Amino acid sequence: MNEPEPQLPDVADVLVSTTASLVNLAGIRLTEKEHRNPAKAKEAIDAARELLPLCPEEAVGPIKDALAQLQMLYVKETQNRARSAEPSASGTQNRARSAEPSSSDADERAKARSKIWTPPGS
DSSP states (O other), rough: OOOOOOOOHHHHHHHHHHHHHHHHHHHHHHOOOOOHHHHHHHHHHHOOOOOGSSSSSHHHHHHHHHHHHHHHHHHHHHHHHHHHHHHOOTTHHHHHHHHSOOHHHHHHHHHHHOOOOOOOTT
């Protein structure tokens, strides 16, 4: 009884899957409170950007769109952190208020999460 050998994935499929995983990881690092870490999100974004030129052309568009969304979210997140780190005239009361995400921030994060692209069959 000869069992058929398992098929190995194409390199292109692995590249798309890995790039999509990095995009998803960056999204989690930017949107989920218990995993939030903008520095780690930037690492994932940068890694995905490096892999993007190696991906098949038909997969590049959706991944590029998701990366653009994440990059915008990253910039907003780092700007918010920079603002909340600045000393204010009102002291810690303003800092505590600015640390809480507004409903529009939460809406934007939810929108970004919903646009995170995953490859077919994943």
